[in-house]
Amino acid sequence: RPIKIPINNRHVFITGGSSGIGLALAHRAAAEGARVSIMARSLTKLEEAKNSVKNATGIEVAIYAADVRDYDAVKKAVDEAGPIDVLLLNHGVFYALELEKMELSEVKFTLDVNLMGCLNMIKAVLPEMKNRKDPLPVSIAFVSSQAGQVGIYGYVAYSASKFGLRGLAEALQQEVIGDNIHVSLIFPPDTDTPGLVEENKRKPELTKIIASSSGFMKADEVAQKAFDGIRRGSFMISCNLEGIALSLATAGLSPQRSFLMAFVEVVAAGILRFAALCFQWNWYGSIEKWHKEKKCGTIRFDDSSSIP
Numbered sequence: 648r649p650i651k652i653p654i655n656n657r658h659v660f661i662t663g664g665s666s667g668i669g670l671a672l673a674h675r676a677a678a679e680g681a682r683v684s685i686m687a688r689s690l691t692k693l694e695e696a697k698n699s700v701k702n703a704t705g706i707e708v709a710i711y712a713a714d715v716r717d718y719d720a721v722k723k724a725v726d727e728a729g730p731i732d733v734l735l736l737n738h739g740v741f742y743a744l745e746l747e748k749m750e751l752s753e754v755k756f757t758l759d760v761n762l763m764g765c766l767n768m769i770k771a772v773l774p775e776m777k778n779r780k781d782p783l784p785v786s787i788a789f790v791s792s793q794a795g796q797v798g799i800y801g802y803v804a805y806s807a808s809k810f811g812l813r814g815l816a817e818a819l820q821q822e823v824i825g826d827n828i829h830v831s832l833i834f835p836p837d838t839d840t841p842g843l844v845e846e847n848k849r850k851p852e853l854t855k856i857i858a859s860s861s862g863f864m865k866a867d868e869v870a871q872k873a874f875d876g877i878r879r880g881s882f883m884i885s886c887n888l889e890g891i892a893l894s895l896a897t898a899g900l901s902p903q904r905s906f907l908m909a910f911v912e913v914v915a916a917g918i919l920r921f922a923a924l925c926f927q928w929n930w931y932g933s934i935e936k937w938h939k940e941k942k943c944g945t946i947r948f949d950d951s952s953s954i955p
């Protein structure tokens with residue numbers, strides 16, 4: 648059933664709040680009159696973020712330096728910050744690279760930060776969130792990715808971590824609904840952030856081709872969509888038009904609050920499966936073409952290298 652989660656005057660705690668989407672979320676939360684706390688590893692980046700929010704809104708953000716992989720550090724930060732009304736699990740690491748070229752340590756790092764990091768946070772926050780005195784509904788929201796709705800070339804480890812969040816969120820929602828806690832998953836497309844600039848430096852060609860099926864957004868637009876969805880208590884929050892299609896096509900057995908959206912999901916299911924197959928046809932076409940070109944490329948290279 649529909650609900651409304653207020654943001655104004657509530658405590659919003661954002662992991663990875665010192666950069667990119669997290670920083671945009673911090674700006675927006677402050678602008679909406681929330682008390683804001685941000686957490687990340689680098690204290691320098693946290694202080695810069697604090698200043699930038701202060702300059703833009705006049706609001707003093709609380710900062711916590713901790714690694715989400717370290718449960719004790721996370722627990723200490725959360726205890727210091729006090730009761731949380733909106734927990735935004737936004738921290739994340741990503742490199743686009745074929746599994747073959749990725750070190751196993753990088754795979755493990757991705758899963759540890761993106762998936763276990765969220766579980767550490769939730770374990771630390773949940774007891775106090777459940778025992779809150781305030782009867783208002785509260786939120787736990789995850790920043791996933793469109794690569795957490797469909798597997799994409801180059802994102803083996805990353806997609807695994809983000810698909811993991813979906814299972815986590817579906818199960819968690821059933822466990823916490825009795826405490827008026829509402830779970831959301833946010834699914835951004837490629838978004839203009841320092842993290843993406845870094846990722847683009849060594850992104851496989853095929854990852855670029857396939858990911859370009861969806862749009863490109865500004866971090867601030869993603870933050871706006873995120874808070875609109877959190878306020879409505881939406882389980883799945885899409886950020887652009889392709890994202891809406893993707894969420895409808897992958898609705899599966901996830902909960903739905905809006906009767907209108909439930910109706911659209913049912914009616915659109917067949918045609919969206921058709922659209923999904925067209926996308927797959929296209930993507931596998933690109934993969935086939937790329938392999939062919941690569942083979943030709945090798946032959947040409949071999950030929951020229953045999954010329955003295």
Ligand SMILES: NC(=O)C1=CN([C@@H]2O[C@H](COP(=O)(O)OP(=O)(O)OC[C@H]3O[C@@H](n4cnc5c(N)ncnc54)[C@H](OP(=O)(O)O)[C@@H]3O)[C@@H](O)[C@H]2O)C=CC1
Nearest residue numbers: 663665666667668687688689714715739792837838840842
């Ligand atoms: N940009 C994009 O194209 C998209 C991004 N996303 C998702 O959005 C989220 C934010 O991405 P984006 O803003 O681009 O990333 P950025 O790299 O710009 O920022 C990541 C933030 O997470 C923090 N962080 C990273 N590792 C840890 C850790 N172990 N413990 C605590 N904090 C950590 C970073 O701070 P520090 O390094 O100091 O710890 C930083 O504040 C991620 O979950 C990402 O997967 C989803 C779709 C698209």
Ligand SMILES: CCCCCCCCCCCCCCCC(=O)[C@@H](N)CO
Nearest residue numbers: 741792793794837858860861892896923
């Ligand atoms: C049936 C309808 C289908 C609709 C179109 C589907 C389009 C899918 C495109 C997926 C793009 C994934 C981008 C990941 C961004 C990200 O997370 C990174 N920048 C961070 O690593």
